[in-house]
Amino acid sequence: MRTLTRPRRRYGHDPAPSRTAYRLTRFWLSPWLRWTVTTVLPVCALTGAVGFWLMQPAQQQRIVAGATQIRASVEARPEFQIRQMAITGASPVLAETIRQRIGLDFPVSWFHLDTHEIHDTVAALDAVADARVTVELGGALHIDVREREPVVLWRHDGALEMLDATGHRIAYIDRRDGLSFLPLVTGDGADAAVPEALALFDAGKPIMKRVRALMRQGARRWDVVLDRGQVIELPETEPVSALERVLAMQDSTGLLTRDVAIVDIRDPARLTVRLGPAAAENLETTRSFGKGIVSQ
Amino acid sequence: MIELFEIQRAMRQMRKAAMQRGVVAILDIGTSKATCLVLRFDGGELPSGDGVGPMAGQSQFRIIGAATTRARGMRHGEIEVMAETERAVRTVVQAAQKMAQVRVDHAIVSFSGAGPRSYGLSGEIEVSGSEVSESDIAAVLASCETPDIGTHRTVLHAQPVNFILDHRSGLADPRGQIGNRLATDLHMLSVDRAAVQNILHCIKRCDLELAGLASSAYVGGISALVEDEQKIGAACIDLGAGTSGLSIFLRGHMIYADTVRIGGHHVTQDISKGLGIPLALAERIKTLHGGLVATGRDDRDMIELKGETGDWEHDRREISRSELIGIMRPRVEEILEEVRGRLDAAGFDSLPSQKIVLTGGASQVPGLAHLATRILGQQVRLGRPLRVQGLPQAATGPAFSAAVGLCLFAAHPQDECWDFNIEDHRYPARSLRRAVRWFRENW
Numbered sequence: 001m002r003t004l005t006r007p008r009r010r011y012g013h014d015p016a017p018s019r020t021a022y023r024l025t026r027f028w029l030s031p032w033l034r035w036t037v038t039t040v041l042p043v044c045a046l047t048g049a050v051g052f053w054l055m056q057p058a059q060q061q062r063i064v065a066g067a068t069q070i071r072a073s074v075e076a077r078p079e080f081q082i083r084q085m086a087i088t089g090a091s092p093v094l095a096e097t098i099r100q101r102i103g104l105d106f107p108v109s110w111f112h113l114d115t116h117e118i119h120d121t122v123a124a125l126d127a128v129a130d131a132r133v134t135v136e137l138g139g140a141l142h143i144d145v146r147e148r149e150p151v152v153l154w155r156h157d158g159a160l161e162m163l164d165a166t167g168h169r170i171a172y173i174d175r176r177d178g179l180s181f182l183p184l185v186t187g188d189g190a191d192a193a194v195p196e197a198l199a200l201f202d203a204g205k206p207i208m209k210r211v212r213a214l215m216r217q218g219a220r221r222w223d224v225v226l227d228r229g230q231v232i233e234l235p236e237t238e239p240v241s242a243l244e245r246v247l248a249m250q251d252s253t254g255l256l257t258r259d260v261a262i263v264d265i266r267d268p269a270r271l272t273v274r275l276g277p278a279a280a281e282n283l284e285t286t287r288s289f290g291k292g293i294v295s296q
Numbered sequence: 297m298i299e300l301f302e303i304q305r306a307m308r309q310m311r312k313a314a315m316q317r318g319v320v321a322i323l324d325i326g327t328s329k330a331t332c333l334v335l336r337f338d339g340g341e342l343p344s345g346d347g348v349g350p351m352a353g354q355s356q357f358r359i360i361g362a363a364t365t366r367a368r369g370m371r372h373g374e375i376e377v378m379a380e381t382e383r384a385v386r387t388v389v390q391a392a393q394k395m396a397q398v399r400v401d402h403a404i405v406s407f408s409g410a411g412p413r414s415y416g417l418s419g420e421i422e423v424s425g426s427e428v429s430e431s432d433i434a435a436v437l438a439s440c441e442t443p444d445i446g447t448h449r450t451v452l453h454a455q456p457v458n459f460i461l462d463h464r465s466g467l468a469d470p471r472g473q474i475g476n477r478l479a480t481d482l483h484m485l486s487v488d489r490a491a492v493q494n495i496l497h498c499i500k501r502c503d504l505e506l507a508g509l510a511s512s513a514y515v516g517g518i519s520a521l522v523e524d525e526q527k528i529g530a531a532c533i534d535l536g537a538g539t540s541g542l543s544i545f546l547r548g549h550m551i552y553a554d555t556v557r558i559g560g561h562h563v564t565q566d567i568s569k570g571l572g573i574p575l576a577l578a579e580r581i582k583t584l585h586g587g588l589v590a591t592g593r594d595d596r597d598m599i600e601l602k603g604e605t606g607d608w609e610h611d612r613r614e615i616s617r618s619e620l621i622g623i624m625r626p627r628v629e630e631i632l633e634e635v636r637g638r639l640d641a642a643g644f645d646s647l648p649s650q651k652i653v654l655t656g657g658a659s660q661v662p663g664l665a666h667l668a669t670r671i672l673g674q675q676v677r678l679g680r681p682l683r684v685q686g687l688p689q690a691a692t693g694p695a696f697s698a699a700v701g702l703c704l705f706a707a708h709p710q711d712e713c714w715d716f717n718i719e720d721h722r723y724p725a726r727s728l729r730r731a732v733r734w735f736r737e738n739w
Contacts, residue, residue, distance in 0.1 A: 004364045004391075004690050015365065016383035017390050025390055026503060029399035 080110040082139045090145040094127050098143065101125065110135060118143070127170050152194055153179060155186045155213075167194035187216030196239065197222065203240045206247055207256065221266070230256060233264045242268055304454060307508060311706065314402030314507035319360075320706055321389060321400040321504065324512060324699040325381070325407050325495065327370045327538025327561060328657065331691070331699040332388040334361030334396040335706065356707050359686035361396025363388045364696075372538040372557050373409025373512070375494040378501075385502050403499055404508035406702045408539045410491035412452065412511050414552045414642070415443050420479040425737055428461065428470045428478055436480045445486040452492070452511055453485040457549040468547070483551050485511060508706060513541025513553045515701030520655040520679030520694070521545055530651035531644055532679065533635055533672075534697060535658035537561040540631055542638060544647070552642045556634040560658030563627045570623045571615065573601055587621050588628055588663035594618040628661065632671040639672075653679035657695035 017025065027033065053059055074080070083106055087095045101121055104113075115133045122131040122143060132144040148170045150162035162170040162182070169191065173179065183201050190197065197214050200222060204211055207226065215223040215231075222239050224232040234242050242265045249271075250256045255263065259276035275283060314320045315337050322333040335357045365388045369380025393400060419439035423432050437456060445451070459467040461475035470478060492509065499506050517532035526545040534541040537560045544552040563586075568578035585599050594617040603611035644650070652672050654664060659678055668676045680692065681700035691699070 004362055004688060014383070016387045019386070022386045022390055023503065025393065026399050029393055029397070031398070 075109040075111045081107045082110055082113060082135060082141050083107045084139070085141040085143065087143045087145060090128075090147060094125070094145065094147060097125065097127075098122055098145070104141075107139075110139075113141070126168070129164070150179070150182060152197060153182045153184045154190055155184060156188060156190065161191075163191055163194050165194065165198065167191040183211070184213040185216065186213055187219070189219030190214070190216035192219075193222075199240050200224070200234070200243055203243050204247070207250065210256070226256065230260060231262045232256075233262060233266050235266050235268055238268070245271075303451070308709070310402075310505075311404070311507045311709065314404075314505075315706075317402065319396070319398055319400050319402075320507060321392065321403040322699055322702045322706060323385065323389070323403045323405045323499070323504075324696075324702060325370065325373075325375075325385065325405065325498075326367055326512065326536055326657075326698070327373050327408065327559065328367055328536070329364050329695070330367040330381075330384045330388045331364040331696060332362070332385075332392040333359050333687075333691070333699055333703060334392045334398065334400055335703055336360045336396075336398075337707070357685070357703065359684060359688075359703065360398070361392035361394070362688045362691050363391030363395065364691070365391070370538065373407055373536065373555070374488075374491045375498060378494065378498060382498050382501050385498060389502060389504065401505055402507035403502075403504040404510070404702060404706045405495060405499060405506060406510045406512040406515050406698055407491070407495055408512040408534070408536050408541055408555060408698070409557075410487040410511075412485050412487050412513060412541075412553050412555055413445075413449070414554065415445070415484040415486065416551075417441065417443070417482040417484055418479060419482070420477060423461075423476055423478050427472055427474045429737070430471060431733070432478055433459075433471065433480075436478045437482070440480065440482045442484075448489050449486045450489040450492055451484055452487045452509060453483070453514060453550070453553075455483055455549055456480050457483045457547065457551055466547070483549065485514070485550075485553050487511065508709075510702055510705050511541070511543075511553055512536070512698035512702075513543045513555055514550050515705050516541060516655055516697040517543040517545055517550060517653075517701065518704050519681040519701030520653050520697045522682075523548075525649075525651055525653065528651070529647045529649040530653060531639060532653045532655060533659075535559060535631065535654060535656035536698075537657060540635060540656070540658070542635055544639075544642060544644060546647060552644075554638045554642065556631060556638060558627075558631050558634060560656075562631075563624050563658070563661075566627050567620065567623050571601060571613075572610070573603060577602070581620065582624065582661075585617055585620055586624055586661050587617065588625050588661055588667045590618040590621045594621060624661070625667070628658075628664065628667060629671065631658075632668055636671055649675075651675045651677075653677055655679040655681070655694045655697040657693075659694050 054063075085099070085102075085104065085106065087098055090098060102118055113135065115135065118141075119131055119133045122128055122133070122145065127147055128145055129148045130146040134142045134144075136142050148164040148168060150170050151165045152163050153173075153176065154161045154163050160173050160176065162173060162179070164170055176184075183197075185194070185197050193216065200214060201208070201211070204224065210226045210230075212225045212227055215225050217223055217233075221236045222234045224234065224243065226232070232243065232246055245268070246255070246263055246265060255273070259279035260273050261276045262274040264272040264274065318337050320335045320337070322331075322335060324331040337357045365384055367381070367384050369375060369377030369384070375381045389400070389403075417440040419436050419441070421432065421436045421439050424435075425432075436459075458465065458481040459470045460479040460481075461467055461470045461473055462477055464475075467473070495509075496506060513532075513534055516534035517526075520532050520534070521530050526548050529544070529546040531542055531544045534543075538557070539559050540556040542554055542556070543550050560582075564575060564579045564582055567573070567582055568575045571578070573581075581599060581601075585597075587594070597617040598614045599617060599620060601611075601613040601615060603613075605611055639645075650673050652668070652675060654668055654676060655678070665676060665678055678694065679697065680694050681697045682704065683692065684700060684703055687700065
């Protein structure tokens with residue numbers, strides 16, 4: 001006979017549990033009770049204690065203050081400091097404008113720097129076509145700017161603006177000095193039709209020396225203004241081919257070199273020419289000769 | 297017969313419910329010790345592969361708690377003092393629960409006493425269709441006539457051990473075979489009703505629910521005999537303290553079980569009476585120095601008999617080991633002769649195999665195998681229980697054959713495969729089901 005239980009020390013001791021002890025042991029061994037006592041109750045007690053501790057306003061303030069201090073100390077570390085800003089691809093004037101617009105006070109912590117906001121600020125400038133903002137190793141803020149290229153000048157309402165190829169304004173300027181190589185457009189709504197104007201300038205290269213400006217009429221069609229007050233009125237649709245027709249006529253007949261005030265090709269099917277005053281008088285006289293009204 | 301199958305089915309349902317809960321207590325209440333094993337069923341997959349048998353279902357469970365204690369209030373495997381037995385069961389269940397760290401609500405119990413008696417029944421029917429169906433098997437099982445076992449006795453086990461289909465005998469499973477007459481042999485084991493009721497009451501008083509009941513002679517055979525021995529035919533003799541159970545297995549089924557109401561405790565009593573020493577000391581001398589075959593050296597091997605009577609001469613005696621053997625041997629011989637008589641009465645001689653396996657606590661006496669070959673025949677071996685998962689080393693001895701066998705019985709009960717529906721004509725109300733069955737069988 002062997003026993004698997006621990007041998008009892010006292011002789012004559014009854015190893016049998018009392019009925020109550022037996023039932024209590026069994027009750028304690030029931031799975032839900034064990035789970036409740038060993039898992040649920042400790043978790044509840046711990047959660048409650050931590051929650052009660054956190055409910056005290058003084059503790060909350062202490063925690064917030066501590067967290068703020070830790071955060072500030074991390075932010076103030078030299079590894080996260082940004083000391084300078086480099087702007088590439090911008091003219092000195094534009095770079096200065098960008099610096100003023102961003103208005104950063106270096107050194108600044110990397111955590112306080114919102115590169116998206118800086119990007120939006122820079123890209124909102126008229127003269128900037130595109131910008132890329134990066135923070136480089138060693139604590140430098142790098143702004144790579146691509147400027148808009150001025151292609152035309154636009155005079156309207158007494159102001160003079162530089163426009164890029166898409167018609168977007170680059171800057172107001174006071175005078176045309178130094179920018180005389182840029183062609184001039186005028187009239188309301190001319191900025192919306194800058195690509196068309198550029199195509200017209202391109203097509204009108206043979207008479208470029210004589211072109212003074214392109215004038216937008218009623219925000220729908222172009223007039224080409226030449227020197228001597230000559231005007232070529234172009235149609236709304238396909239103005240380039242109309243201008244090419246006029247130029248071809250100029251090549252063959254020298255139309256524009258004559259005393260013609262207005263070449264009207266608004267209706268491409270019917271080209272109309274208004275003569276200058278002298279030519280008109282001359283024509284009248286010639287016609288009178290023809291009719292025999294006037295005699296020499 | 298129908299009533300018997302309903303009882304069996306109810307017991308099976310209870311056992312299934314217990315196994316679904318996952319934890320079952322195995323309770324072996326013997327004369328000298330009570331053992332409790334806590335089994336956890338985790339529904340483990342049976343290992344599959346070539347040559348791997350069902351392994352008696354032992355891979356499905358794991359022993360997570362084990363305890364044993366001195367049984368009290370037991371005599372010849374029956375409860376003599378209810379309160380004492382209850383305390384022993386409480387002790388052992390509490391200790392096993394403590395080891396397993398889980399509460400057990402269902403207990404499967406084995407006991408050794410209550411005078412088991414075997415009956416061989418037979419039934420015969422005409423097969424209803426062309427081939428044997430499950431309802432035919434239910435019918436042939438129901439056709440076995442129950443012998444008059446007396447009002448004071450109850451059926452403990454009833455298993456079909458053989459099927460005969462048109463003069464072809466020895467069928468294990470005749471389902472799907474074609475024949476006209478189906479007959480079956482059924483082995484039924486009856487026990488004393490009062491003893492069983494006492495055990496049920498004891499379990500109930502310990503707040504446990506009974507999920508199964510088995511004779512320890514049967515379950516001892518399940519664990520001590522290897523599978524081949526069960527198939528070819530063998531007898532298992534479970535030498536306990538108060539009783540010696542014997543069970544005969546053939547073709548994997550128990551075909552006979554009986555108990556002899558003498559055991560190792562009687563040997564202890566003989567030593568106590570013969571030498572005039574207390575029972576505890578006699579038990580100690582028996583286990584430490586006991587033997588059955590005397591040699592010349594045993595005459596010089598002196599054993600001290602310490603006593604506390606106050607009589608110096610009486611308390612300072614010494615006996616030689618051969619004297620002890622001289623006391624023990626006649627009693628063990630008597631047990632084995634009695635067992636031989638029961639085997640002869642059961643017709644064990646006519647079985648194809650004469651294998652006899654000795655197990656149980658009293659089989660640990662040195663020299664028993666030698667003595668048993670003289671009385672029981674040459675093919676005698678000492679059996680130890682099958683090794684199962686989680687069994688503590690201390691519980692692997694032959695004294696735990698019945699407990700381990702009960703584990704195997706719980707995991708893989710032999711009547712499980714005969715869980716057939718009750719015959720249709722017993723359900724006159726369920727005519728729709730009969731109609732469906734008729735339709736299915738005839739179309």
